[in-house]
Amino acid sequence: MCGIAGVVGKSNDDVVKKVIERLEKLEYRGYDSAGVAVVSNGQIERLRAVGKLRNLKAKLEQNPLSGSVGIGHTRWATHGKPTENNAHPIVSENLAIVHNGIIENYKELKFELQKDGFIFETETDTEVIAHLLQREINRGLSSRKSFENVLKVIEGSYAIAAIFSSLPNTIIAARQKSPLAVGFGDNMCVGSDVSSILPCSEVVYLEDGEYVEITEDNALFFNKNFQQVKPKKQKISIDLENTDKGEYSHYMLKEIMEQSSTIRKTILHNKIDKNIFEGVSRILILACGTSHHAGMVAKYWFEKFLKIPTDVEIASEYRYRSPIIGENVLAIAITQSGETIDTLEATEYVRRYNNSKVVAIANVKNSAISRISDVTFYTEAGIEIGVASTKAFTAQLTILAELAFHNYDFLTREFQNLPTLCEETLDLQNEIKDLAKRICSASSAIYLGRGSLYPIAMEGALKLKEISYIHAEGFAAGEMKHGPIALIDDDTPVICLCPHNELFEKTSSNIQVALARGKNVIIFTDSDGSKFLPPETTKIVLPKIPEEFAPILYVIPLQLLAYYAASLRGTDVDKPRNLAKSVTVE
Ligand code: M6R
Numbered sequence: 001m002c003g004i005a006g007v008v009g010k011s012n013d014d015v016v017k018k019v020i021e022r023l024e025k026l027e028y029r030g031y032d033s034a035g036v037a038v039v040s041n042g043q044i045e046r047l048r049a050v051g052k053l054r055n056l057k058a059k060l061e062q063n064p065l066s067g068s069v070g071i072g073h074t075r076w077a078t079h080g081k082p083t084e085n086n087a088h089p090i091v092s093e094n095l096a097i098v099h100n101g102i103i104e105n106y107k108e109l110k111f112e113l114q115k116d117g118f119i120f121e122t123e124t125d126t127e128v129i130a131h132l133l134q135r136e137i138n139r140g141l142s143s144r145k146s147f148e149n150v151l152k153v154i155e156g157s158y159a160i161a162a163i164f165s166s167l168p169n170t171i172i173a174a175r176q177k178s179p180l181a182v183g184f185g186d187n188m189c190v191g192s193d194v195s196s197i198l199p200c201s202e203v204v205y206l207e208d209g210e211y212v213e214i215t216e217d218n219a220l221f222f223n224k225n226f227q228q229v230k231p232k233k234q235k236i237s238i239d240l241e242n243t244d245k246g247e248y249s250h251y252m253l254k255e256i257m258e259q260s261s262t263i264r265k266t267i268l269h270n271k272i273d274k275n276i277f278e279g280v281s282r283i284l285i286l287a288c289g290t291s292h293h294a295g296m297v298a299k300y301w302f303e304k305f306l307k308i309p310t311d312v313e314i315a316s317e318y319r320y321r322s323p324i325i326g327e328n329v330l331a332i333a334i335t336q337s338g339e340t341i342d343t344l345e346a347t348e349y350v351r352r353y354n355n356s357k358v359v360a361i362a363n364v365k366n367s368a369i370s371r372i373s374d375v376t377f378y379t380e381a382g383i384e385i386g387v388a389s390t391k392a393f394t395a396q397l398t399i400l401a402e403l404a405f406h407n408y409d410f411l412t413r414e415f416q417n418l419p420t421l422c423e424e425t426l427d428l429q430n431e432i433k434d435l436a437k438r439i440c441s442a443s444s445a446i447y448l449g450r451g452s453l454y455p456i457a458m459e460g461a462l463k464l465k466e467i468s469y470i471h472a473e474g475f476a477a478g479e480m481k482h483g484p485i486a487l488i489d490d491d492t493p494v495i496c497l498c499p500h501n502e503l504f505e506k507t508s509s510n511i512q513v514a515l516a517r518g519k520n521v522i523i524f525t526d527s528d529g530s531k532f533l534p535p536e537t538t539k540i541v542l543p544k545i546p547e548e549f550a551p552i553l554y555v556i557p558l559q560l561l562a563y564y565a566a567s568l569r570g571t572d573v574d575k576p577r578n579l580a581k582s583v584t585v586e
Contacts (some may be wrong), residue, residue, distance in 0.1 A: 001076035001580040002088075002100035003029040004180075006161040006171040006190045008069050008216050016065045018187060019072040020057060025195040027053055028385065028581035029100075030076025033087035036060075037096035038067025039168050044096045048087035052575070068168040071161045073098035076580040079106070080123030090126050092118075092134035095143075097162040099126040100192060101178040102585050104156035129160060137164075144213055147172045148226050151211060157341065157585065159206075161190050174211035178584050179339055179368060181205055182221075184233065188214045193582075194236060194366065204231040205366075234366075250573045252386030252467070256559045257429075260422035262391045263552070265380035266398040267415065272406045276359065276375070280330040283310040284356070286318060286346040287334035288583070290389040290462060294361075294396040295334050296455035297551045301404035305411075305548075316342035316586065319349035329356040334400075336384060336392040337582040338367020345586070347372055361399050363392045386574045387581045388467050390559045393459065394422075397552045405548065414546050418553075424543045425556045431540060432557050435522060436564030438538070439493040440468070446487060447474040447558070448514070449497035450507050452551045457497055460558030467576045468566035477510040488518040495561070496521065497554050500528035501547040508533060524557055 003026025009015035019036050027034075034056040035048030045065055049055040053074060073088035079102070080086035089096040103109070106125035109132065114120065118131040129150060136146030143164045157177035164170065173180060173190045182204045183189040183197030190212070191197040206212060209224025212231075221231045248254040277283075283302055285295035295312040302310040313323070315333075333347045338360070350356050351372065360373035363381050370376040379395030398418075405411040439445055445464060449457035458474030465472045475484050477496065488494060494514045498507045512534065515521050521537040523529075530539045545553050566573050 001030045001582060001584050003027065003074040003192045003196065004071070004098040004100050004159055004161050004190070005192070005196050006069070006071040006098070006163070006173065006214075008169055008171060008188045008214055009067070010187065010216060013187065015067050015070040016060065019070040020053070020060070022189070022191055022196040023053055023072045023074050025198075026074050026192055027575070028387065029192060030074050030580045031575055032077045032082030033075045033084065034073065035087045035089050036065065036070055036072040037089035037091065037163060038065055038070040039163050039165055040065070040067040042165055042168070044091055044094065044163070044165050046089050046091060046096055048084050048089075050082060050084050050087065069163050069171060071096060071098045071163050071171065078102055078585055079125040086122045086124050088126060090122060090124060090130045092130035094137060094165040095130065095133055095162055097126065097130050097133070097160055099129060100159045100584060101157035101176070103128060103154050103158065105154065109153065129154060129158075133162060143167060143170070143172060147174070147211060159192060169216045171214045172211065173206070173214065175206040176208050177341060179205070182212050182214065182219055182231075184219070188216065188219060190214065198236070201236055202233045203236050204233055249567070250386065250563070252388055252390060252563055252573050255384055255386050255391045256556065256563060257426055258382070259391050259394050259556060260419040260426065262381040262395050263398050263422055264419040266395045267402070267418075269380045270377050270399055270402060272402050274406060276403070277306060277308060277330065279328055280308055281328040282326050282330075283308050284325070284329050284331045284350065285310065285312040285334065286315045286331060286343055286350070287312070288315050288340050288342050290393050290459060291334040291336060291343070291396060293455045293459040293462070294393055294400060295332070296458070297397060297452050298332075298400040298404065300452035301401060301548065305404045305408060313346065315340070315346040318346040325350060325354040325356065329354060331356045331358045332361065333358060333369055333373060334361045334396055335369050336363040336379075336389055336396070338362035338364045338369040339582050339584055341584050341586055344368055344372065361396055363395065387576055387579045388463055388562070388573075394552050394555065401549065401552065411546070411548060415549065418549055421543045421545050421553055422556060425553055428540060428542070428557060429560060432560040433564045435538065435540065436561055436568055438520065438522070439470070439561070440565040440568040442470055442491060442493050444487065445470055445472040445493045445495060446480075446484060447472060447495045447497075448477040448480060448507070448510060449474070450477045450503040451501070453497040453499075453554055456551045456555050456558065459555055460495065460562070463559055463562035464565060466579060467562055467571060467573050468569050469571060469577070470565065477507050480510055481513060485513070485517065488514055490519045492518055493520045493522060494518055495558070496523045498523050498525045498529055498533065499542070499545070499547070499550050499554070500526055501550065504529060504532075511537065524554055
């Protein structure tokens with residue numbers, strides 16, 4: 001996480017303004033603090049502020065900075081509290097750096113630097129990089145040689161950009177497991193993603209171990225052996241999508257309401273190659289968070305319709321437990337950002353030890369996952385700005401459903417109606433807004449579902465907890481009696497997913513059991529189901545849908561419920577506390 005941006009200015013450029021504009025695109029990566037540093041008349045100057053970028057901007061209005069080259073940072077704190085003192089850029093005597101990632105051997109390095117007389121002013125792991133660089137410079141080495149020597153000793157993950165008081169037109173930057181893009185355009189620049197180097201026309205994505213020296217009109221690239229290499233420049237071809245909130249009060253609501261169209265686009269754009277599962281005897285899904293929930297749904301679908309055993313792994317756990325990968329495995333990595341380090345590392349692990357074929361399902365085009373996968377299916381959800389994933393999730397499910405049902409013509413035909421059913425479900429918006437009043441003051445909520453709606457119960461709970469801060473858990477409805485039932489009382493909303501499907505009787509018995517212990521039972525069902533459910537429960541009636549597609553439809557009211565509950569509680573829905581959209585640290 002953390003966003004980094006750097007711009008080499010040309011005469012009369014307002015470098016600080018350009019850095020801030022780029023940081024605005026990167027705030028999704030963290031918003032614990034923000035800062036900017038420049039080289040100005042042979043000096044490093046910097047300004048930092050706790051919290052969102054707007055706080056830094058307000059400070060800059062009072063204390064303007066100007067310079068010939070600048071770097072900036074928006075932080076998601078790992079080491080050290082989100083204070084101004086720990087905010088980046090971090091300065092050592094004659095230089096400043098910004099960093100995204102974690103320096104794993106920082107304690108040893110800090111000890112060594114302290115012995116050499118360096119005084120540490122922050123609690124960050126990053127400060128060792130600044131002082132290591134300064135130590136090399138003090139030894140009389142050039143900035144580039146100093147940088148190389150530092151890269152030799154730091155371990156962990158990093159994207160770093162550094163400026164030096166002696167170099168008014170230079171940024172030196174490096175990457176190891178954290179993304180970094182170098183932009184060629186009116187200004188040479190670096191950024192954590194391609195949106196943060198716009199309006200550049202060409203980009204070079206640094207590879208692991210590479211570093212770059214960027215000057216006013218040029219950039220020299222070096223590989224991990226520090227030999228100069230020819231960069232692989234690519235034309236930037238991202239759609240400058242409409243990133244306006246429009247009529248909506250939050251991006252999250254806009255993104256929820258877009259879902260019938262994003263599902264439609266995803267269906268249209270992806271044609272499944274029927275040979276993809278040929279010879280596959282096992283499917284291995286790797287993902288985190290909401291994407292992991294999409295994988296859990298896919299397990300139900302793949303085993304039922306493809307008849308291929310499927311395992312779904314939490315990517316952060318996978319490679320640390322000596323997994324048995326097996327033969328003829330198809331790995332599927334699911335990730336909205338395409339950047340989640342846990343998912344990337346788990347995928348690399350499978351590649352390294354098994355040479356399995358890897359299919360990625362990603363939303364962000366050209367993201368890192370596509371570079372380590374054989375095939376990438378892109379969800380056509382468009383840019384997702386709200387930190388809580390909504391439209392990307394239903395688009396992931398859409399692709400997974402297409403993979404699962406591609407041999408079943410009747411399902412494929414029915415699938416075409418899904419966007420219309422989503423529209424009808426979104427029309428329940430006002431009913432759900434009212435319902436949110438019933439849960440917004442709860443301290444805890446329980447979500448129940450069976451079969452492929454069990455992961456949707458988990459997803460509903462995740463949405464509620466991440467944006468409203470109400471503690472919520474999703475359980476398999478049949479599992480409730482094995483422990484979670486102890487949590488139910490009159491004040492605990494029990495939110496059940498109970499369409500009239502083949503598990504209806506079982507789920508409605510679980511609902512009776514919950515109702516015997518609490519009175520706030522809310523059920524999402526369909527017209528047939530509502531006839532048979534207890535009258536003293538609150539029922540929201542969704543359109544009738546083939547059982548197979550229910551997960552895609554039933555998550556939508558849960559997203560709305562979480563959204564309205566969080567809005568009533570007045571939280572920062574699009575940027576909930578402690579979270580970041582793209583999780584690039586382990
Ligand atoms: O970009 P990814 O899909 O790999 O991200 C995985 C999770 O970090 C993400 O889904 C997270 O759980 C979201 N905050 C959920 O809303």
